Amino acid sequence: MIAGLVILFFVFAGLYADVLWFNQLGFLSVLTTQWAAGAALFFVGFLAMAIPVFVSIQIAYRMRPVYAMLNSQLDRYQQVIEPLRRLAMYGIPALLGLFAGVAAATRWQVVLMWLNRTDTGTTDPQFHLDVSFYLFDLPFFQAFLGFASAVVLISAIVAIATTYLYGSIRVSGREILVSKAARVQIAVTASLYLVLQALSIWLDQYSTLTSTNDLITGAGYTDTHATIPGRAILAGIAAVVAILFLVTAIIGRWRLPVIGTALLIVTSLLLGSLYPWVVQRFQVDPSAKSLEAEYIQRNIDLTRNAYDLSGVTEVPYNATTTAEPGALRADATTTANIRILDPALVSDAFSQLEQFKQYYQFPKNLDVDRYTIDGKSQDTVVSVRDLKLSGLNAGNTWVNSTIVYTHGYGVVAAYGNQRSADGQPVFLESGIPTTGSLGTYEPRIYFGENSPTYSIVGAAADSKPVELDYPSGTDGAQQTYTTFTGNGGPKLDNAFNKLIYALKFQSEQIFLANDVNDQSQILYDRDPVTRVQKVAPYLTLDSSAYPSVVDGRVKWIVDGYTTSADYPYSTPVGLSDAITDTETPAQPFALDKINYMRNSVKATVDAYDGSVTLYAWDTTDPILKTWQKIFPSTVKPMSDMSGQLMSHVRYPADLFKVQRHILSQYHVTDPGSFYSHDDAWTTPNDPVSPSTNTTLQPPYYLTMQVPGSEKPAFTLYSTFIPDATGTTSRNVLTGYLAVDSDAGATDGVRSAEYGKLRLLTLPKANTVPGPGQVQAKFNADPTVSTQLNLLKQGQSKVLNGNLLTLPVGGGLLYVQPVYVQSTGETSYPLLQKVLVAFGDQIAFEDTLNKALDVLFGGSSGAQAGDTSVPTTGTTTPTTGGTTTPSTTTGNPATDAQLQALLAVAKQAIADKQAALTAGDFAAYGVADKKLSDTVASMLALLGQ
Template sequence: MVVALAVGFFVFATLYSDVLWYDQLGYLSVLTTQWFAAGVMFLVGFFAMAVPVWASIEIAFRWRPVYAKLNSQLDRYQQVIEPLRRVATFGVPALLGLFAGVATASRWQLTLQYLNRTQFGQTDPQFGLDISFYMYDLPFWRGVVGFASAVVIVAGLAAIATSYLYGAIRFSQREVRISKIARIQIAVTAFVYIALQAVSIYLDQFATLTNNSGSFTGANYSAVNATIPGLTILAGIAAIVAVLFLVAAVIGRWRLPIIGTAMLIVLGLVLGSLYPWIVQRFEVDPSERTLEAEYIQRNIDATRDAYDVADVDEIAYDATTDAEPGALRNDAATTANIRILDPSLVTKSFQQLQQFRQYYQFPEDLDVDRYDIDGQVQDAVVTVRDLNIDQLGSSATWYNQTVVYTHGYGLVAAYGNQRSSDGQPVFLESGIPTTGSLGDFEPRIYFGENSPPYSIVGGPEGTTPVELDYPSGTDGQQQTYTTFSGDGGPKLDNVFKRLVYALKFQSEQIFLSDAVNDQSQILYDRDPADRVSKVAPYLTIDSDPYPSVVDGRVVWIVDGYTTSADYPYSQTQSWSNAISDTKTSTQGVRLDDVNYVRNSVKATVDAYDGKVTLYAWDPDDPLLQTWEKIYPSTLKPISDMSGGLMSHVRYPADLFKAQRSVLGQYHVTDAGSFYSREDAWATPNDPTSSTSNPTLQPPYYLTLQMPTQDTPEYSLYSTFIPLSEQSESSRSVLTGYLAVDSNAGSEAGVKSDDYGKLRLLNLPKDDTIPGPGQVQNSFSSDPGVSSALNLLRQGESQVLSGNLLTLPVGGGLLYVQPVYVQSRGETSFPLLQKVLVSFGDKIAFESTLDGALDSLFGGDSGAQAGDQSVTPSDGSGDTGGGTSGGTGGSGGSPSGATGDPAVMSALAAAQQALTDRDAAMAAGDWAAYGEADKRLKDAIAQAIAASEN
């Protein structure tokens, strides 16, 4: 009893803490709706199973033969069971009802969607039914029929077992004797079951429109002309066989229903499998391209609609491969905004320059955003300085981890197109306390992607603050402390709540500590994506929430998708596979199939108080309209978005990845060409990923101008190579270039008309445009580039290749790749030293993007890039601890590296110094080692200076 009470209280503590969490956040109705729906579904499932099973057992027992002669074995069974009969009569149905209730409770979302379904206003091409039938009605009714079938089977087995136990069914040699009541009960049960199968078979014909039949999703020729008619016939036959069981209940003869059941099984095999196979094998296969054309076209049209790519603007782009002087003059605005800072490589730079203390941290991959700086929109690499309590070491007491170290501090942002004179990022917002170009904003990060599991914050006014704010202070103090003043979590204002959370987090300190008072709040579930997922459980959450300074606050912007796998004829794909690439790992994530997606919700999570706001970004989405009926008043209209927020909303990367995965094949809109797969594309592997474990190249955010645009726009882009050559991406050629306008709107708060506009460049098939893998291979194999880079790799420095960017400028495709140099010391960090560029078959390798473009285009690129080296100012790269052991890059352009006598002489001297240094280290002559190391550094410096002249 004590154990039961303890378990019950633990369960209650969990449920009550959920109530407190949702109530504090203002979304209690979301939780109560889920609980009410799940509770009702549990009761429906419980009684729908328990009552028929009980009734079946009760009927079989009450109408048992009173004077039946039983064999000794059954008689012993009766003696054992009889004392427990009444318990079993109610207990067995109740136990089965519990299992059924739990199963049906998990289907509450499906039921609520059906009850609140919204019409799509579009019909399928086969049956002419509204798309909503396949999204809501069909899954619901198939679920109902499946559950009812299970109930009937269990009830029938219970009736048979009871009848046998009490003599209503007896076996005498080869004869089976069944009492009249048992016969009627079994026959009626069989009638209900077969009738349900007739309904199930009838519904199966509609499911063919979402099945993967062969090479595409949807009903193909054999399904339409054989499977669907066959299922219709089978449903009618099943209904007739069901009636035969009723006849058997009346006349007492089983021959007709048994024969009918056998015929149903045989016809099921013939009409359901054999006949469609014959049609496919002997009619379709010889003329597949012609016969499947209509159904392939259905699949093409439905897929493009379901993934919202039907209106992609396809542009024939006759890309040139000749780098002519002045070719970039018309693209000066684009080249000025080329992002040379790689957000995946500069994390260590941010750590060394901006982390300051071991208890702060930055994520492995930084984010890309844009800010209006002095009237000019600047692409920026951004992140927040979050807390890392795992690095507290010996100070990691419960009090410190929970009460003192409660939050991160500050947003750090660097110009995407600039670097300092020594290769460091140029920060536009940095430092502690934070300073820069973003104005005044609340810098404290209580809610982030790496926040502690829970913190206890707040306190009475006038008390001494105990939360560490940041590691500097005034009047000789080494730290500044603060007290949380927002409304970020449930209050611990009584003993009962403290006990509840002590049980939830299994920490008696929450209950006992004097640091917890009536004004204390407990913050938990602090990851932005998790918070949005909890208040909007119907959404698939984007894998990359990103922080922005909006209206004086740091907010996380989170994209949410409504998805389905039930859109008729739309091609099904794995969401996890579609979004997986170098930057997005889906390890441990279940593979979930989708064939319909909309970015229906934009959400924000305040980094200070955790407030979650949901905006109905696509109010025309029928799925979202359905969920708005289920959860009324939880979504705000777009008009409630501030201009500051609108200017930071962007097109989400996960949606773009799913769309590019589809467009790899579905850019082809002609059924015949699609069938032949003569122009199928694939996303290339990331040329900077491991050759032993290659990953897809991620899409990149850039400010660029597509051929049909008048001005550069903040965009997200990706490239395509031929599908057949994906396994040999180093030799692949470029076949397509996809970009989407990602700027949602301006600070005026008006949504951009071009937001979400997809533009696809079709490159000429009769010309060879190098793809990313081919360009990377050219960079690595170029004699001038490789000799300079290999020299650095042999010393104490390593060379890191940044993201390889592709831009449609100058009438062709320009590739840009930053090159970082980093020493192998523990406190080193990458320094951006060189830039590689390629256009056609020409390569340039210089210290600045301007220099590389001028070198590539004969000294007159006609463009002004934005990567000029700048001298760090306060807070722009020269703050913070850490020493960069990186040395300067070597080599100029390939022509300079191979033809300039000064460069070659310096490289030769460096090579000799390296050889001498290695020999001295092997001999243990450290004096000679130091002298050779000095000569090596001097020679590298001379090579750099010579290449820049």
């Protein structure tokens, strides 16, 4: 008894903690709605199972024959069971009802969506029903019929067992004797079961629109002309057999229902399997291209609509492969914003330059955002400086990890298109306390992706702050302390709440510590994605939240999707597979196989107080409208967004990955071409990933002007190459997908161009190298290889950054930053070189500006934003490789000067490498300058 009470109190503690958490956040209605729906369905499921089973047992028992002739075996069974009969009659229905109740409670979302369903205004092309029938009605009806069938079947089983045990059914030789009461009960139960099966078979007609065959998802020719009519006939036959069982209950003869059941089985084999196979094999297969054209077109249209791709603009792009002088003048804004800072490689640089203390950290992959600096939009690489409690080492006590070290500090942001003279990021926001171009904002990060499991804040011991704010201070102080003043978590203002959380986190210190007082709050579930998921359980969330400085606060922006697997004629996608690439690892989803997706909600989480705000982003989405009925007043209208927040909203990467996956096949809108599979594409593998890794290249955010658009915009893009499954892959570009990711300026008005997808289709006659080919050329070019080998000397390694592809200059420009990192413990990658390619031409220079000038003849009109550093040589572009100038002239005096200068250059190269290995970047710069001057003198002697 005591143990049971203890268990119940632990359960209560968990539930009460949830109430406190949701109530503090202002979303208590979300929790209570789930609980109410789950509880109601539990009782419905419990009663719906327990009552029929109980009634079935009672009828079978009460209608048993009084003087039944039982065999000795059954007589012994009765003697054993009789003392437990009453317990079994109540216990078996109760136990089955418990399982049924739990199963029913888990379906609360299906039931609530059906009760609050919203019409879509779109009808399917086969049955001409509103698509809402497939999204909301059909899943509910199928779940209901499945549950009801299970109840009836179990009721029949227990009835048969009871009647047999008490002699209503007896086996005498080869004859089975059934009493009248048992016959009526079994026949009526069988009739009810067949009625349910008839309804289920009838609904299976509609399921053909979401089933996948060898060609498409949805009903094809065979389904329409054989499977669907066959299921309608089978449903009718099942209904007739149900009537025959009722007849048996009245007249007492089993022959008719037995014959009817046999007919149903045979007919199901003929109409459900054989006839569709015959139609497919002998009618469809010989003429599939023409007969399936109508259904392929349905699949194309509805798949594109389900993934919000019906508005894709196709732009023929006759890409040239020859770099012409001045070709980049029309793309000056794009080239000025080319991001040479790779957010996947500069995390170590951020850590070494901006971490300051061992208890701070930066994530492995940083985020890309944009800010208006001096009136111009600037792409930036950003991150927050979050806590790392493991860095405290021996100081990682409960007091330190819970009460003292409670929050990270500040946003660190670097220009995406700049680097310092020695290859470091150029920060526009940095330092502790924070300084820079982002203005004044609340820098404390109490809610982040790496925040501690829980912290206790808000209490000041003896009126003195105890929470470490940042590791510097005034008047000689080494630290500055603060006290949390927001409303970020449940209050620990009474002994009961302290006890609840001591049990939840299994820490008696929460209850006993003197530093926990009436002003204390406990912060937990601090990851932004976790917080949004709890208050909006119906959303599938993007794999990456990103921080932005908005209205004087650091806000985490999280994209939320409504998804479904029940959209008619839409091809399903494995969500985890579609979004996995070199930057996003595979992850599980509650609903992984989907065939409908909308970015319906934009959510924010305040990094200081953890407040969550949901904004309705796609107001036309019927699934979101349905959930707004279920959880009213939890989602705010988009008009409530501030202008600054709107300016930082971007098109979500996970949705874009799913869309590019679909467009790899469904860019083809002609049924004949789709059937022939003659123009299928795929996303290229990331060329900078290990050769054994076939992970896809991620999409990249860049500010650029895509052909077909009127002005430059913050854009997310990806490329396509031919799908050569099972054959040798041709890594040439076939398509370029870009989406406008600028939601709007600071005026708060959503841009009409936001979400506009443009698909550049490249001509098949011209071969435009794909990312794999370009990377291979970079690696194979002799001059590039020589310079890379020089950079690799000693204990240094060369890291290739993200390979960017930009539609500029009438063709496709590739840009790749090259980083050098020594192997020391405190080393970090330094951006030293930039590789660029256009067609078959390559340039490898110290800066992007110089590389573009070399590639486009020195008068390209490009004005890239990277900071100039001394060059180490000039590369002349050639087809298929690079060349260096000759070191002989035929004049002995000049040749002698060249040889002397060459010796100086070699020594300068050695000095550079020694300085790089030692991490002495001042000496590195001196040697680099000496090498540059020497090469310039050599070129002057050569007349170049």
